Amino acid sequence: MTPAQIPVQTLVPQGEHPPAWKWYDYFTFNIDHKVIGIQYLVLAFLSYLVGGVMALGMRAELYTPDSDFLAPAVYNALLTNHGTIMIFFWVVPAAIGGFGNFLIPLMIGARDMAFPKLNAIAFWLNPPAAILLMTSLFFGGSQSGWTAYPPLSLITASHAQSLWILSIILVGTSSILGSLNFVITIWKMRVPSMKLDEVPLFCWAMLATSILALFSTPVLAIGLTLLFFDINFGTSFFRPEAGGDVVMYQHLFWFYSHPAVYLMILPIFGIMSEVIPVHARRPIFGYKAIAYSSLAICVVGLFVWVHHMFSSGTPPWMRLFFTVSTLLVAVPTGVKIFGWVATLWGGKIRFTTAMLFAIGMLSMFVVGGLSGVTLGAPAFDLHVHDTYYIVGHFHYVLFGGSVFGLYAGIYHWFPKITGRMLNEPLGRLHFAMTFVGTHLTFLPMHELGMKGMPRRVAMYDPQFEFLNHLCTFGAILLGLSVLPLLINAIWSWSRGPKAGDNPWRALSLEWTTSSPPLVENWPVLPVVTVGPYDYGTKESS
């Protein structure tokens, strides 16, 4: 028998686990993509806890209308760093760096990424960035929001703002290096037997994500570098009193930061397309439509940034052009949602925790997506721009969408990453608390915004007190909801039941190797004999 004919399933017999990395290897400049993936995931999760504590601090302040729990400057530092951490240190590195690195080579049958050392460099830019950001808190913390609009960012807490800029430029550089690696790996390193329409949808999503990051991230780096020069070296790119243009900064910022929304949701779309078919025992509905809609979102997503600036210094033609492009993004996004719902049709759905979070994400993301469409036109956006309606909307997308998707991914791939199963009852408790907490925290925010409460305030009109109480109770529930996950993950990592190679009976290639996968993934590279979504067909049984 030649290697090409060896059935995939028998390459690594059950129970025969090859030597793995030692614990201290995870603290070194290791070039194994799986080690790097775990490094990203763990660092990101720790950052998530820090960012979550900051959110609880803000919700505590907002329990009462007056500014009575935190000093106003501290509140502004919390809101800035909460946003910064959740975006740049949690969702982006967990989804792209964490799952992307761990899964892509395993899914396409490669032994590692195209440039393993570059990959390690990309990760190791993150810890110093995190240290810079934490250091900035000792200088009062950057207080101008994660948007850092000048002139406020030029005249407030300059040292902290400078450290913040350096930190973001480091993670941005990391993102560029990582994206380059993903594009080349996905394009060039597929196992020869894998046809283009057998590439798992997570990889398509990561391809779109990486292209988007490559186009947009350098622009943010430019904007922030100019801002850094204005603060420290006396230039006046954005100083209005010296002829600078503050609106230009907003364009540079949002040219990256709107695509950043897609950087945080496209990989999650990929996770959804992997998790749902496995647990519904169904082929994904509309493979091509879902793959191409990722690319469509990537292209259209580059031309919608001005919808963040409808109330800024923008002329009418610009407001209207970006209305149309913004509304158009709803179409490819809808295609995906309908595809996932149709995948549930006719399935034999197993309500594992991973599936609960995936269905929860689907349900939540519909709310965030629909409220997003209402914001696409200035006729309504001018009323609710910079209010709690926006805060409610983007938390449905980024918490109900991205974080639920990350949770689904964690429950789905934890057995592959660690070799052990997570506890299901604890997982269901985690899901129930998160689901209720999310609605309780973020649903009332829509009404708050429409009724007149602006965002980023530490004090508000007393008429909004009741709804703010609901939000704070929900936030406490969300804070507590992390405990079952933490306990579950720590306990199961060492004592959970052994997972075996393929506990979910999934068909994509990462499940053909051992759990955790051996150092170079397979003794002999696998051969694709069955597509990743061929459930219910003769080939898969």
Added chain:
Amino acid sequence: MQEIPASFWTLLAGIVVTAISFWVGQNHGLFPEQASNQAPLVDGFFNFMFTIAVAFFLVVQGAIVVFIIRYRRRPGDDADGSSVRENLPLEILWTAIPAIIVIGLGVYSVDVYRDMGGLPSSGMMMAHHHSRGSALAAPLEVQTSPALTATTYGLGGAPMAEENHTPDLTVNVTGLQFAWIFNYANQQVTAGELHVPRGQDVLLKMTANDVIHSFWVPQFRIKQDVFPGQFTELRFIATKTGEFPVVCAELCGSYHGGMRTRVIVQEPADFERWLTESQVAQASGQTVAQATPSTLLTSYAQDLGITQETLAQLPH
């Protein structure tokens, strides 16, 4: 017993979804009261979008709930589900319907936006630009030169669709950390609260002293950022007397949340009386006409929650 055909249930579900969507779209009660000519336009537009959104929400969530109940795995069943992978007509349908809806929404939104006064200098209105420009350059507008009006952004169009109409009242607005100053240049009056007459066409010419602020009156449904070194404008007709909050909606520093004042909509006669009284008072040097920001704010310092040291740092 015969079964009720599935098409009947589909029809019934469609009727129920439509009825609920229309009812919710009209009765959600999420807006504060309407007090400007733009408010009914914005609310009508939102209600239209909200009706469609509720219908989509019900259909998608309904499908999710029905499918997860109907297609749940039964105990002991380890087989796979249906192997259907695609259905081209269905996929075309669910691409086309949202596409048509969002294009329709886009067209409708342009219409609403124009009625709100959002297209003051485009298309047909170019012809009026000159006359409007010269009106703005009249001596009443002390701070505004024609060169600056060319780059003024905001909702500056006449709100009554009379494109040639010049505003009945122009107020210069200055935002600063953390207060608003309203200057009635023509009448030599400066105030910390905005007084406007009901039913008249009011133009706000706005700028900032320090950082970006944003002028928002929730009951008017309009908002415009305010920049240092640049003018932006808002134009509206207040339709209801009363006091409404003026809120800063752009993060502007520590006391951003405290940067609130009021707009007081009065009957034209009451407004004229207030204007005359303020003119007399300010001419005799009693109040704020010649005040610098810091002296003006001294009496408000307690309410704003800021100290005299903060005030002393304000630009003079």
